[in-house]
Amino acid sequence: MSRREELKTRILDLVGAYYDEVHRPKPWREGDRIPYGGRVFDAEEMKALTEACLDFWLTSGRWSSAFEERFASYLGVGRSLLVNSGSSANLLAFMALTSPLLGDQALRRGDEVITVAAGFPTTVAPIVQYGAVPVFVDVTLPTGNVDVGALDEALSERTKAVFLAHTLGNPFDVKAVRAFCDRHSLWLVEDNCDALGSEVLAEGGRRLTGTFGDLATSSFYPPHHMTMGEGGAVCTSDERLHRIVLSLRDWGRDCVCPSGVDDSCGCRFSGQFGTLPFGYDHKYVYSHFGYNLKATDLQAAIGVAQLRKVPAFVEARRRNWAFLRRALESLEDFFLLPEATEGTEPSWFGFLLTVRPQAPFGRDGAVAHLEAKGIQTRMLFAGNLTRHPCFDALRVSGQGWRVVGELDVTDRIMRDTFWIGVYPGLDEARLTRMVEALESLCGRL
């Protein structure tokens, strides 16, 4: 063994011991808080991170390439690109649709994108930031997903795309949405940030969400299905879209050489681009007005270790959700309980509860009760995004958005809905505690 290998082995052994001493999960004890989500990891992630530290490559490199390859293969898509967050992934997926390389298919300012207001803001933000028009349709309960019956009404001559998230891991009716997009030649972007591992039962087998859209996005922020701290991915099986996202992610450049690699095409100094002088260095030729949204190898190394655990994480999320669903059946008079979208097997992000009108408590009372008992709760993100202060600025500027119908269910979610965790860090002791807290709220204990 070389000196280098010997040192590395000693360091990694120490990291393993440190994990055991400091981070190994402990059984639940009275008084411990029960979070809605969080990173679930073992010594493997810490060792992978340490290896990447020892490489000291720092930017994207061998770990990033390995992650991109394995993540695409896990999903069953042609390509994945690692980025620094799910929000960056959404920004890139949207901006890719505005690329001049798409010709007449490109989205332009003033074009419309159908989406929902009951969700996470950065599914919608890129649409507004670019100067396109979000068109909000209502959602349905108990799935929490887009009302596909409203899509036809939302359509206009300017509609160019549909951009939707699978709410809390529960797939939207992706077959109906895909068919709608195909019928009207619209782009489909799936925000898969909360739904890694969710499956749609199709003829001939199951298919993961994130494989139906022209583009799909993932987030690796700690509460998500897998984590690398901050991180995200844009996936596509369309080579042209992949190339556009790559360019936008990496400063807008035309060249596809990874960081630290030069002239992989062999014509770095022999191309004609725009009105530049012939042979201008391809590394510095820009085909887009881009960003730098790359992640680092430190993040990717954690991701490589986490990805191996995703099947077990998905199973645990399903098991925990089923435990809560069974145990809370008796509280159906008080809560509208969640249901999987027909024909799907979700990889749940959370357990959605909507307080019924006849319950003797409201949503805020329920949340206060649970939080006081140490059980962390979350809103369904924005509730109704159009009611947030960021929309005031649009009213002032006169920039448009459209609402189809009344968004009644969206408003109900804003008023009556919250969610609790199902993440793999919850064991039976913690889940039982959560159930007991809800039972005591309903006077059943």
Ligand SMILES: Cc1ncc(COP(=O)(O)O)c(C=O)c1O
């Ligand atoms: C549906 C959805 N999309 C996008 C994001 C943004 O991901 P990130 O926090 O990695 O930016 C989130 C965040 O949790 C989300 O829930």
